[in-house]
Structure formats: structure tokens, C-alpha cells
Amino acid sequence: MFRIGIIGSDNSHAEIFAKLCNLKDKDTQEYAFPDCRVVGIYGHDKYRTEEVAKNAQIEFIAQDPREFMGKVDAVMVVFRHGDLHKEYALPFIEAGIPTWIDKPFTIKNSDAREILEVAKKHKTLVTGGSTCKYAEDILMAKNIVEGQDEIGKVKTAVISFTTNFENEYGGIYFYGAHLVEMALEIFGYDVKSVTSSKSKDCVTAILKYSDYQVTLNFVEDLMEYNLIIIGEKGTIVRNIDISNVYKLGFERFVNMLRTKKQPYPLENIYSSVKVFNSLVESYKENLSIQVPGN
Template identity: 30%
Template sequence: MRIGIVGTENSHVDHIVGHLNVHDAGGDARVVALSGGRGRRNEALACTGGIAEIVDEPADLLGLVDAVIVADRHGSHHRDQAIPFLAEGLPVFVDKPLACTVDDARAIIDTALAHDAPLASFSALRWIPDADALAARSARGGPPHVVVTSGPADPDGEYGGIFFYGIHPVDLALRLAPGEICDVRTDTTDTTVTASFTAGGTRVVVNFVEPTATHQIPFHGMTFTQESMVQQTLALDANYCVPGLEAFLEMARTGRPPIGYTDLLRPIEVLEAVTDALRSR
């Protein structure tokens, strides 16, 4: 499987190239082409991974690859970057977030559906062992009445504000709380943003804590069911991107997306509502 990458400044690309090309741990999958031209970053990745093709524009990858990873840090670019490949029926993984507006997210999903192109997008946290453990322990107590997640996020960050890191605790929360998003409320302090809403029948609270120059809070999840309270701090090891990468590779091989397309839209709905509330203030 020949994989091309769009948006190579993201540190996740180092994990992907290392796993697939350096360690040969992805079966027949290898990164064979990068877009963005022959800058220092792409030259270094090509040297590390033995990648022969570096092209200038994302569309130049067409004909060179069988699947595409869109890893640009800024979600507002993802619509234009992903749609040309989906329109050709290629499997596409859009690294978090899918987009920075619901309209852009819907356009990406609609293109995937129209051309029968498998599409995935998620936070890497969704698939790590600590997230699996939290979900499994919570499920033993029945459906959650309340889900609370927390993580670092900067509402003024240069890569789409709260979308860039905020997608992590939101996606984790929505893994645990299925259902339609309703009544998003946003509250703030000098250092925090809190989104509270309902997802189906579950009350969800997501805390975004602004990082400092030297420290950020860990990711954390907690559920309250009829029978139990379960909590878990989520640790990110050197291989935290691998489970999500393997989910994408499985999709590319089978054509079956790991997450339903409605669930791709839900975190964008939450974060757009939070962004709108912050902007209005």
C-alpha cells in the first residue's frame, strides 16, 4: 500500500514514517510520497524513511499513492486538502481535527459518501490502551449518566484555536457518550474553558485548561454510571499514534471506516459551538 502525506510539519508524521518505513511495522504499507516541496523538513523525513517522491502540491500525489494521510496542523486547511483524494475514491485519514467548521466537515463527509471513498478522522487518544481501559471499566457499570474529560488546550492557539488540542478530550468524551449533541454551553475563567452539553441521554462536561510555557495538565476521563464511578489518567507513550494508524490501515485495506460518519461530525459540532461562544465574548 503506497501512502502519501499532506501536511508534514506535524510531529505525528514522524511517528507514521518511523512505524511504517523505519520499523516496517505496517505490513505492506509504506509512505512513498510527501507534498509540500523540498524544504528542510521534507528532505529530513525522506532521508529517514527512504521516501523517493517529494511533490509541491497535494494534488500532485494523485497517481503516486493508494491512500492519503492529511496531517496539516490547521484544520481549516483540511477540506481543500482531503476532497481531491476522496473525489478519486482513495481512502483518506484526516488527522485531528477533521475540520474547524461543521460546514467544512460536512463537505468532506459528503464527498466521501458521493465517491464511496473510505474516510477516517479522530484523536489519537481515542485508541490508546488507557482509553480502551476507561471504556471497558465504565461499560461494566452500564450506560454512563455523566462523562467528564479534561485536557490542555489553548483557545488562542495558532492552529485553529481550541480545535487543535481540544479535539482530544472531546473525542474521548464522545467515544464514551453516544448520541445527538444538544445544548452546548461554554463557561470560562482566566485559564480554563468548560463545555457542557448532552450527548444522547448523557451529560458531558469537557474541561480545557490552557497550558503554560513549561507545563500542561494530563488528559483525564471519568464516567458516572448507575453502579460505579470510573476514572483514568491517559498516558501517552512513544507509540501513542500507532493504534490510530493501524485503524486507518485496516480501513484502507477493507474499505470499512472505524467510526461512523455521524460520529466524525459530533466533535466538530461541539468545538464549533465553543469557538462561537468564545468569539462572541
């Protein structure tokens, strides 16, 4: 049995992940992940933490995340604010404990880079970021782009997704990470530069690749999400269904524990953080920004 500790109760993801693990499926009356249990939770807000523990049948509430040491086989760091993630994740990564770090993985490039380096040094399995990149529509689009059989070589593409600019969790970083990670999963992580601008309800960003550009629309409170991929032989227009992504993402995490293999390159997550920061810098400075290297 893999014992999992959750760090950060403010995020709805804490309760969603814990319920996926701890509660039986309503239809099958079976556990979706019978070899896993969320056995403990830590959070800043006492009442919210108690609420999540009650709703998801989590037995142990830690007063300090260090109490998880020796009691868990893995942790999930799911605080809403990405600036908290490095602080709470590093002690477990340094201890060799497999770690999930939720979106936004980090806000600062330097935080993501440090996590990557510490994980490599201690040979610790680390994954996370947005679960939306595992949506079936995203993986379908990725296969089309990579295969080129259906639409030929890509000429350009547009993806539109919801966001929220005004919040206490880092502004656009809190929700915008979904769109950045979905786009990079489809079109690749070698973005050369980013040019973006901001209006009242939307940030539009152009990701420059070697052979084409991809436009991202971060739209305040958008209700439907879609992508358009234009190729030499045809065009794909598709809505993006994210209704099952929590389970799909959690499956990647559990499979990492089972196989002891990294499910998703950490370098890709680091690239996502760098692209996102270049995007924000671009609209703030009104400049086209080169995505930095290591």
C-alpha cells in the first residue's frame, strides 16, 4: 500500500485527489486505486484542512509537514500559490520521497530549476503540473501534429482556454499554467520566443517555433475551450474536454509509484515555467521575449 500525504488544503485539488484515492467509485463500488491511500494532510487553514480530511476520509492531520517523514511513501504538494511549492516540496525530494507538485509547478524559473537539480541529485521521482495536458483531446492533437498524416505539416494553430487575472495566488499564473502546458504538450517544448499583449479580459500570446507560430488566448471566465490546428492538408477544430483530467493525472502519479519510473520529463515542466514567464514579461514590457536556456 502506497501511503500518500497531501500538503496544502486550500486547493480543491487536495480534496479531489484524496477522494479519487480514498473513496469507492459510486458506480462500481470499487476503489479506483486499491493500492494507494491518502493517509494524512497538512494545510494552513485549520477549518479547511479539517473539512477536506472529513470529506475524503483522511485520518491524520499534521500540524507540521515534517510529521509525514516516516509515515508516507509519497507526497502531493498542492498549495494554490506556486511560490509555496519549492519550500514544501524540497525536504521530501531531498529525502528521496516521490513528489507530485501541482500547477503552477512554480512561478519563478529559479525555483523550478532548483527542484529539477535536487531531484536529479537525490534520484527522486518528481512529477506534476497541470493535469489538463493529459486530456484525451490534447493527446489526440499531439498525435496528429507528430504524425502529420491527417493534416500534413502544421502551418499555425490557436488554443483558447479560461483564466483568472485577479486573485491572491499569483494572478495569471494560478490558472494560466493549464494553457501553457497543454500547448507545449501538443507542439513541443522548443519555443524560441514569445510575443504577447493584454486587454481587459484576455492575454493573447504568440509562441514562435522554428517552422510555425501558435497563438494562445487566455480568456477571463471562458466557458468553452477549443483548439484549431491548420496544416498543409487540412484543419482540425476541436473542443477540449477536461472533465476527466484529475483522474488521468493521478493515474500518472500512481503509475510512477508503481513502476518507479519518471512519467514525464522534468525538463519539460521546467520549459513550461520558462515559457510562461517569458509570456508574462512580454506583455508587461511590450516586447518580444526570447525564451531563456538553462
